[in-house]
Amino acid sequence: xxxxxxxxxxxxxxxxxxxIKNVYLRVKEDHVEVSASHFVPKSFIEKFILKNAEHIIKKxxxxxxxxxxxxKYLNNGxxxxxxxxxxxxxxxxxxxxxxxxxxxxxPSKVSFRFNKSRWGSCSYKDSIIFNYYLAKLPxxxxxxxxxxxxxxxxxxxxxxxxxxxxxxxxxxxxxxxKRLRKLEKEF
Numbered sequence: 001x002x003x004x005x006x007x008x009x010x011x012x013x014x015x016x017x018x019x020i021k022n023v024y025l026r027v028k029e030d031h032v033e034v035s036a037s038h039f040v041p042k043s044f045i046e047k048f049i050l051k052n053a054e055h056i057i058k059k060x061x062x063x064x065x066x067x068x069x070x071x072k073y074l075n076n077g078x079x080x081x082x083x084x085x086x087x088x089x090x091x092x093x094x095x096x097x098x099x100x101x102x103x104x105x106x107p108s109k110v111s112f113r114f115n116k117s118r119w120g121s122c123s124y125k126d127s128i129i130f131n132y133y134l135a136k137l138p139x140x141x142x143x144x145x146x147x148x149x150x151x152x153x154x155x156x157x158x159x160x161x162x163x164x165x166x167x168x169x170x171x172x173x174x175x176x177x178k179r180l181r182k183l184e185k186e187f
Contacts (some may be wrong), residue, residue: 006053027059070138095146122152
């Protein structure tokens with residue numbers, strides 16, 4: 001494994017050469033894995049790592065901790081994904097049952113998966129998928145996301161009617177969205 005330094009911080013990296021067009025970077029627990037074409041020189045890869053160094057270092061730091069329901073904990077060998085698999089349905093499903101009844105909007109199916117970019121989604125067949133990573137968020141923001149996805153059963157887009165429905169059940173939804181956006185930057 002090679003290493004490079006950025007502002008005094010050591011970044012270990014491993015290069016995998018593949019028949020690909022772009023350079024890809026994956027931050028692992030204690031190193032970076034870089035995939036690149038056979039024709040990309042090591043000097044280019046090192047510049048690429050340095051260009052992304054702040055992001056890499058932030059990821060390394062975040063991996064030392066985990067968030068559970070909005071609180072930050074030191075990770076002492078906990079399998080965080082397993083923890084989220086257990087805790088997310090425990091907190092999400094009661095909200096789904098409560099608000100499905102209140103709103104009279106019932107999903108055809110509720111499931112969970114790990115997703116990098118969405119907290120939840122609602123299909124045209126009214127099937128809702130929630131992200132296991134919801135367990136990172138404070139409970140009131142999880143509640144907002146559940147109501148948001150249930151509202152998509154009635155309104156498939158984010159038009160005025162959708163937000164009007166959201167306001168009926170989560171009057172402070174705008175504040176919760178702002179807090180969610182701030183938290184997303186921490187993760």
